[in-house]
Amino acid sequence: MHTTGAWRGKVLHFVADPTEVGEQAWQYWEDGLLWVEAGRVKQVGNAADLLPNFPSTLSIQHYPDYFILPGFIDTHIHYPQTEMVAAFGTQLLEWLNTYTFPVESQFKDEAYAAEIAKFFLQELLRNGTTTALVFGTVHPQSVDAFFKAALALNLRMIAGKVMMDRHAPDYLIDTPESSYTDSKALIERWHQIGRLQYAVTPRFAPTSTPEQLAKAAQLLQEYPDVYLHTHLSENVNEIAWVKELFPAASSYTDVYHQAGLTVKRSVFAHGVHLSADECECLATTQSGIAHCPTSNQFLGSGTMDLSQLERFKIKVGLGTDIGGGTSFSMFKTMASAYEVQQARGRSLDPFKALYLATLGGSKVLDLVGTVGNFSIGNEADFILVDPKATPLLKLRSEHCKTLKEQLFVLNTLGDDRCIAATYSMGQLVHQREA
Numbered sequence: 001m002h003t004t005g006a007w008r009g010k011v012l013h014f015v016a017d018p019t020e021v022g023e024q025a026w027q028y029w030e031d032g033l034l035w036v037e038a039g040r041v042k043q044v045g046n047a048a049d050l051l052p053n054f055p056s057t058l059s060i061q062h063y064p065d066y067f068i069l070p071g072f073i074d075t076h077i078h079y080p081q082t083e084m085v086a087a088f089g090t091q092l093l094e095w096l097n098t099y100t101f102p103v104e105s106q107f108k109d110e111a112y113a114a115e116i117a118k119f120f121l122q123e124l125l126r127n128g129t130t131t132a133l134v135f136g137t138v139h140p141q142s143v144d145a146f147f148k149a150a151l152a153l154n155l156r157m158i159a160g161k162v163m164m165d166r167h168a169p170d171y172l173i174d175t176p177e178s179s180y181t182d183s184k185a186l187i188e189r190w191h192q193i194g195r196l197q198y199a200v201t202p203r204f205a206p207t208s209t210p211e212q213l214a215k216a217a218q219l220l221q222e223y224p225d226v227y228l229h230t231h232l233s234e235n236v237n238e239i240a241w242v243k244e245l246f247p248a249a250s251s252y253t254d255v256y257h258q259a260g261l262t263v264k265r266s267v268f269a270h271g272v273h274l275s276a277d278e279c280e281c282l283a284t285t286q287s288g289i290a291h292c293p294t295s296n297q298f299l300g301s302g303t304m305d306l307s308q309l310e311r312f313k314i315k316v317g318l319g320t321d322i323g324g325g326t327s328f329s330m331f332k333t334m335a336s337a338y339e340v341q342q343a344r345g346r347s348l349d350p351f352k353a354l355y356l357a358t359l360g361g362s363k364v365l366d367l368v369g370t371v372g373n374f375s376i377g378n379e380a381d382f383i384l385v386d387p388k389a390t391p392l393l394k395l396r397s398e399h400c401k402t403l404k405e406q407l408f409v410l411n412t413l414g415d416d417r418c419i420a421a422t423y424s425m426g427q428l429v430h431q432r433e434a
Contacts, residue, residue, distance in 0.1 A: 007033070009063040014026045017352075031047045035054065039426045065388065073318075077132050078134070081104075091237070091299055092238055101169050110142075113137075128383040134146065160229060165209055183198075204230055235301045253282060268289055269319055271291070294321070294332060
């Protein structure tokens with residue numbers, strides 16, 4: 001069932017990148033109306049302008065104190081790592097071996113995977129995230145379980161089975177051929193079913209042989225509208241390891257490029273330590289980067305240079321990177337992104353941060369015109385945000401004099417408590433407990 005009706009409140013969305021066009025990048029109506037018909041945006045604008053033409057038979061839900069924003073878009077997250085968030089004391093490579101691989105082994109059991117998938121999706125919705133690019137495990141049943149849960153909620157989700165044929169425990173390894181066959185079967189079963197899409201998902205270059213990366217590229221050629229989702233240039237030890245494993249490549253990015261894995265729907269998580277040549281390659285191929293600041297801080301990976309990516313006009317979105325990341329909340333992720341850029345001598349504008357969490361993520365996922373803002377005809381995925389959800393936020397918000405100041409306070413102090421409700425195609429899928 002697709003909902004028809006309207007929501008009235010402080011409506012804000014983005015139509016462009018604030019770094020490129022300044023204040024022309026967003027539209028804000030203090031008393032705005034989001035009109036939804038059959039689950040899609042019919043009209044958006046000033047309530048006074050739209051109400052005269054609004055049918056009296058349809059309902060209007062009025063929230064004068066709430067922001068109405070597009071649902072958040074998480075461009076990199078691991079659903080099987082939900083139960084191992086906040087694992088102590090390691091950096092990337094040791095963290096994978098100590099914590100991640102043992103946890104992921106449990107997902108050979110589809111019933112267990114289904115239980116975690118359901119919890120994971122509820123947690124995303126509780127935090128206002130309506131679309132995510134999601135890692136499964138090496139087990140095809142991990143993806144079946146995830147997509148079944150997402151389909152039941154009619155969510156716009158992208159996921160894939162991990163391809164990993166070396167440098168991991170025997171119980172998690174596939175082969176180039178089995179990873180190709182399993183992925184192909186999953187694509188045929190799930191891609192474009194409802195609002196679901198598939199991502200070819202080699203974990204990262206070190207855990208795939210050149211033969212497996214070639215199989216991943218073959219899938220992209222056979223199914224040009226699927227995604228490529230992997231990790232890139234996260235940690236200095238990882239980068240050194242890639243250099244040893246692929247001596248013929250000029251860089252980490254070049255490993256993927258030579259394999260045929262840099263395409264318009266390629267999304268590379270992290271990109272913390274990229275050279276100018278690597279940025280040039282990503283820009284030319286229209287590949288995107290998922291910036292995962294809480295993870296980069298938690299695992300001591302480094303601070304990503306956002307300004308460098310902007311200079312090369314590389315698409316960037318935000319990722320929580322659960323479980324290296326420490327929060328499902330895009331507000332917490334925006335707060336962390338601000339702190340990371342502060343460490344590099346830049347103050348991240350709150351409008352830019354919110355853009356990265358919505359339309360920026362949509363651009364990375366090649367979903368502009370589908371989700372990410374309130375363009376007419378877009379799927380109506382949106383959230384009601386309470387800027388006074390906690391005593392501290394209420395006190396601080398009362399002293400805000402501008403929209404920019406209010407958004408920065410929200411981005412810095414906000415969390416799941418600020419999400420009063422989450423809607424998917426106009427259907428209520430999460431409501432905050434009273």
